[in-house]
Amino acid sequence: MKTLFLKDMRYRQARVILTALGITVLISLILLLGGIMNGMRIQARQYVESTGADVWISAEGSGGAFIGFSMVVEEYMAFLNSGPGLVPDSASPLVFAQARPTVRGKSTKAIVVGYKLGQLGGPKSVLEGRMFTRSNFEDYRPEDPIPYEVVVDEKMGLEIGEQITLSNEKVRVVGKAKSLMFVLDTPLLFMDVRIAQKLLLGNTPHVNMMIAQTNKSDQPAQIAADLDALETIEVRTLKQTLRDIIAYYVDEPMKAVQFLRVMLWLAAGILVGMITYVTMLEKTQEIGVLKAIGGSNGYVMSLLLKQVVLISTVGVLLGLILSYVFAAAAPIFVAIHFVESIIVACISFIVCCGSGYLAARKAITVDPMIAFRGEI
Amino acid sequence: MAAIVEGNGLTKTFGTGDASVVAVDSVDIRIEESELVMLMGDSGCGKTTLISLLGCILTPDDGDLQIDGKPINAEVQDLSVIRREKIGFVFQLFHLLPYLTALENVMVAMDIARTKTAEAENRATELLTQVGLSERLHHRPAQLSGGEKQRVSFARALANRPKIIFADEPTANLDSRQSDNLMNLIQELRQEHQTTIAIVTHHEGLKENADRVIQMKDGRIVAT
Numbered sequence: 001m002k003t004l005f006l007k008d009m010r011y012r013q014a015r016v017i018l019t020a021l022g023i024t025v026l027i028s029l030i031l032l033l034g035g036i037m038n039g040m041r042i043q044a045r046q047y048v049e050s051t052g053a054d055v056w057i058s059a060e061g062s063g064g065a066f067i068g069f070s071m072v073v074e075e076y077m078a079f080l081n082s083g084p085g086l087v088p089d090s091a092s093p094l095v096f097a098q099a100r101p102t103v104r105g106k107s108t109k110a111i112v113v114g115y116k117l118g119q120l121g122g123p124k125s126v127l128e129g130r131m132f133t134r135s136n137f138e139d140y141r142p143e144d145p146i147p148y149e150v151v152v153d154e155k156m157g158l159e160i161g162e163q164i165t166l167s168n169e170k171v172r173v174v175g176k177a178k179s180l181m182f183v184l185d186t187p188l189l190f191m192d193v194r195i196a197q198k199l200l201l202g203n204t205p206h207v208n209m210m211i212a213q214t215n216k217s218d219q220p221a222q223i224a225a226d227l228d229a230l231e232t233i234e235v236r237t238l239k240q241t242l243r244d245i246i247a248y249y250v251d252e253p254m255k256a257v258q259f260l261r262v263m264l265w266l267a268a269g270i271l272v273g274m275i276t277y278v279t280m281l282e283k284t285q286e287i288g289v290l291k292a293i294g295g296s297n298g299y300v301m302s303l304l305l306k307q308v309v310l311i312s313t314v315g316v317l318l319g320l321i322l323s324y325v326f327a328a329a330a331p332i333f334v335a336i337h338f339v340e341s342i343i344v345a346c347i348s349f350i351v352c353c354g355s356g357y358l359a360a361r362k363a364i365t366v367d368p369m370i371a372f373r374g375e376i
Numbered sequence: 377m378a379a380i381v382e383g384n385g386l387t388k389t390f391g392t393g394d395a396s397v398v399a400v401d402s403v404d405i406r407i408e409e410s411e412l413v414m415l416m417g418d419s420g421c422g423k424t425t426l427i428s429l430l431g432c433i434l435t436p437d438d439g440d441l442q443i444d445g446k447p448i449n450a451e452v453q454d455l456s457v458i459r460r461e462k463i464g465f466v467f468q469l470f471h472l473l474p475y476l477t478a479l480e481n482v483m484v485a486m487d488i489a490r491t492k493t494a495e496a497e498n499r500a501t502e503l504l505t506q507v508g509l510s511e512r513l514h515h516r517p518a519q520l521s522g523g524e525k526q527r528v529s530f531a532r533a534l535a536n537r538p539k540i541i542f543a544d545e546p547t548a549n550l551d552s553r554q555s556d557n558l559m560n561l562i563q564e565l566r567q568e569h570q571t572t573i574a575i576v577t578h579h580e581g582l583k584e585n586a587d588r589v590i591q592m593k594d595g596r597i598v599a600t
Binding site for chain 1: 489
């Protein structure tokens with residue numbers, strides 16, 4: 001009777017369905033949390049990679065690009081624009097700051113990217129409208145009366161000519177750039193670096209970093225190392241910058257989530273183990289009878305394990321499917337990698353089956369004498 | 377006549393120290409082929425422990441046991457093999473699996489013995505027909521009366537053509553009419569299958585059906 005275990009499962013279908021659903025929900029959560037982190041990493045990378053910069057420069061001791069603030073010193077700029085191994089005049093100051101603009105009366109989170117139009121740091125063109133007005137002076141002074149204009153991420157849904165409020169100032173939308181969301185779907189607002197300094201940094205001559213390109217013939221890592229040896233600046237390659245930004249914006253804040261993922265795995269294992277164990281306690285008499293009428297430990301074990309394997313398989317598969325459905329419907333960017341989902345599914349399956357096996361091993365220790373007592 | 381089950385000096389003690397209870401105390405017993413034996417005695421006298429020892433469910437602390445002429449040694453033998461090949465059990469509370477039909481409950485015993493499904497189904501149908509349940513093959517235990525459940529239980533015990541069936545208080549949960557019917561059935565099955573049957577019972581009225589009555593008291597056989 002190959003279907004004996006199925007008949008038992010059908011008899012206890014409510015418990016079987018609940019167990020499988022429990023695994024489904026836990027697997028979905030594990031994959032979704034991983035997908036959210038993957039999405040954050042992708043979004044953290046895509047802006048950095050889109051700038052086209054090879055080296056990322058910040059003042060020594062500032063905490064690094066994207067993290068601290070560096071004073072724009074003309075001497076640095078002049079040095080970098082003619083620096084060894086760097087493309088002449090490619091060095092560009094960049095403000096990259098979190099902000100809360102008021103959009104259509106609602107406070108919204110956004111990242112303000114202040115850069116010099118025509119240089120590294122922002123889009124070269126717009127999908128609609130025009131680019132913002134470029135500041136006239138390279139230096140911090142004199143006062144430069146250019147209008148407050150912004151190019152917004154197309155996903156913000158703003159129209160050309162609309163105004164948003166940033167640091168109590170009205171800023172007019174003049175163009176829409178191709179979608180390039182930052183971590184957790186935070187939209188980017190591109191504006192002139194001087195306007196960004198005025199609105200967000202109290203009109204001080206600070207930026208978050210300077211970026212530049214290296215000559216094609218040179219190794220960026222060597223150039224970065226050479227420049228970094230100068231004790232007044234910190235210079236990072238693209239690879240190092242990506243590592244830093246992912247650590248700062250994703251991995252460190254998401255440590256608790258990583259911990260939670262491990263906990264969810266444990267919970268999935270404990271859930272299957274507990275339910276198998278509780279079911280086993282309920283079936284003690286049956287197991288005793290099966291053993292009394294000649295069932296070997298292997299026979300009883302195989303009955304229990306077939307159930308554990310089937311429940312785990314269904315739970316894990318449904319969890320996989322559901323996680324992709326939830327990812328598609330999620331209000332933020334969720335990127336579940338296929339290979340990762342297969343690995344998660346396999347580990348979850350092993351955890352669930354492992355705990356089920358431990359409970360089943362306990363079950364087969366039932367004394368067949370129990371068949372002489374009590375009711376099934 | 378050849379002995380199907382023979383025990384010498386069988387002893388079983390539960391617990392240790394002052395709390396220990398000698399459930400079976402140096403019992404010598406011999407049950408012969410095709411015999412219908414009844415084990416009787418007061419509650420707690422050791423009847424169920426004795427058939428558990430004879431049925432290879434418990435192992436004795438002391439003494440020797442032979443089944444079908446072969447010595448039993450739990451240290452070197454898998455007792456589950458002996459139970460499925462040589463022994464059938466009928467329990468007081470029937471212990472049919474609630475999620476299986478009468479037919480499937482009989483088939484389970486053969487599934488354990490790795491009998492092919494088609495063959496098992498034929499034999500189970502045949503046995504259930506013999507016990508008068510040909511119309512109830514596909515009923516679950518919850519849809520059967522106590523007497524019918526016990527008939528299924530006997531059919532299951534006979535499934536693997538055992539040398540001996542041990543029945544623990546098989547009539548305890550049946551009314552007198554059902555008890556009489558069951559005893560008649562047991563006699564018929566015994567004739568038909570030439571099976572040795574050992575029944576533990578309190579029911580004095582069943583004595584007349586037995587070839588031999590073994591009386592127990594305080595873990596010992598006092599009359600046979």
